[in-house]
Amino acid sequence: MRVILFCHSLVSDWNHGNAHFLRGVCGELLARGHDVRVYEPQDAWSVANLVAEHGTQPLQDFAAAYPLLRSRRYTPAELDLHEALEGADLVLVHEWSDHDLVRRIGEHRRDNPGYQLLFHDTHHRSVTEPQSMAAYDLRHYDGVLAFGGVIRDLYRKNGWAARAWTWHEAADTRVFRPVPGQPREGDLVWIGNWGDEERTAELHEFLLDPVHELGLQARVHGVRYPEHALRSLQAAGIAYAGWLPNYRAPEVFARYGVTVHVPRRPYVAALPGIPTIRMFEALACGIPLVSAPWNDCEGLFEPGRDFLVARNGAEMRRHLSDVLNDAALARSLAEQGRRTILARHSCGHRVDELLAIHRELAAPAPQALAVGA
Numbered sequence: 444m445r446v447i448l449f450c451h452s453l454v455s456d457w458n459h460g461n462a463h464f465l466r467g468v469c470g471e472l473l474a475r476g477h478d479v480r481v482y483e484p485q486d487a488w489s490v491a492n493l494v495a496e497h498g499t500q501p502l503q504d505f506a507a508a509y510p511l512l513r514s515r516r517y518t519p520a521e522l523d524l525h526e527a528l529e530g531a532d533l534v535l536v537h538e539w540s541d542h543d544l545v546r547r548i549g550e551h552r553r554d555n556p557g558y559q560l561l562f563h564d565t566h567h568r569s570v571t572e573p574q575s576m577a578a579y580d581l582r583h584y585d586g587v588l589a590f591g592g593v594i595r596d597l598y599r600k601n602g603w604a605a606r607a608w609t610w611h612e613a614a615d616t617r618v619f620r621p622v623p624g625q626p627r628e629g630d631l632v633w634i635g636n637w638g639d640e641e642r643t644a645e646l647h648e649f650l651l652d653p654v655h656e657l658g659l660q661a662r663v664h665g666v667r668y669p670e671h672a673l674r675s676l677q678a679a680g681i682a683y684a685g686w687l688p689n690y691r692a693p694e695v696f697a698r699y700g701v702t703v704h705v706p707r708r709p710y711v712a713a714l715p716g717i718p719t720i721r722m723f724e725a726l727a728c729g730i731p732l733v734s735a736p737w738n739d740c741e742g743l744f745e746p747g748r749d750f751l752v753a754r755n756g757a758e759m760r761r762h763l764s765d766v767l768n769d770a771a772l773a774r775s776l777a778e779q780g781r782r783t784i785l786a787r788h789s790c791g792h793r794v795d796e797l798l799a800i801h802r803e804l805a806a807p808a809p810q811a812l813a814v815g816a
Contacts, residue, residue, distance in 0.1 A: 453514040463615070466618075471794040532558050532801075561585055587603070593713075627699070636668075663684065664687040
């Protein structure tokens with residue numbers, strides 16, 4: 444089967460967490476023998492920022508880390524959709540794509556009905572920027588893949604799409620796995636971006652303050668940290684280590700005793716049931732995890748067994764201390780969290796779901812019985 448993906452970027456994960464999951468899905472499809480073609484804009488801001496900060500070496504490193512993953516970079520004015528979509532069986536268009544491109548692909552699908560076309564939404568803009576999401580022309584799409592039930596329901600309720608399915612993100616377990624034999628470098632590591640002030644108070648309560656009060660040796664990776672954030676990290680005694688290629692996260696996790704999950708406020712307040720993809724990846728790597736509060740209303744995990752939940756800063760301090768000082772507890776969390784990922788939340792599971800949706804859409808409609816039959 445030929446699967447074609449339009450996304451913001453596959454090659455850069457600079458402030459672009461969607462690349463994590465899309466890489467895993469593409470890799471899984473390729474491993475199963477499917478023909479996968481990925482298109483990303485020539486001027487993708489994630490790539491531009493990555494190159495501005497680190498030069499072109501990270502792009503070469505990505506190619507070495509993912510030798511089978513390649514993308515075709517295009518400019519909208521020169522993109523020939525008839526050529527790009529030739530022979531397609533299934534086309535996915537990610538929601539960071541330009542509105543005009545989304546419309547053009549839909550019109551191509553209208554005139555060329557030989558493939559299935561799905562829109563892929565992995566952001567909170569359906570709640571925080573509904574006008575922007577409503578402006579996407581999805582009339583000729585077969586449906587929407589939403590990374591949480593609440594987003595799926597918004598598409599149905601608002602009439603933005605004819606059909607919608609829940610398609611949660613997941614861990615690429617070919618990449619995210621325990622890395623034994625790494626030397627211990629500290630107590631706690633957190634990999635995440637500052638978050639456009641969407642979780643500033645939460646990061647202080649559930650990360651910076653507990654680390655400072657417990658005197659932990661901690662390290663933070665991520666981008667877009669404003670000056671006040673860097674000063675806060677320094678005051679808390681946390682080393683700031685900047686951007687980390689996502690595929691290197693397993694070796695970093697292996698050098699620390701615990702990590703935390705601090706979801707952004709829009710997800711906690713308005714989009715329950717949706718953890719960040721870094722939570723899936725950390726659990727896949729077998730590092731104990733303590734999470735700030737979020738409502739797992741879709742039953743993805745078993746809180747208390749897969750990870751610990753801290754309802755406030757005091758509980759976060761207590762849980763971190765327990766995990767770092769109780770080897771049996773740490774081992775139990777690490778092993779159980781990884782088991783849950785392998786059983787339910789790998790990119791392999793999500794590809795199974797995607798292919799099932801494709802079969803559902805491709806199945807012929809049942810014939811109505813003739814009168815008198």
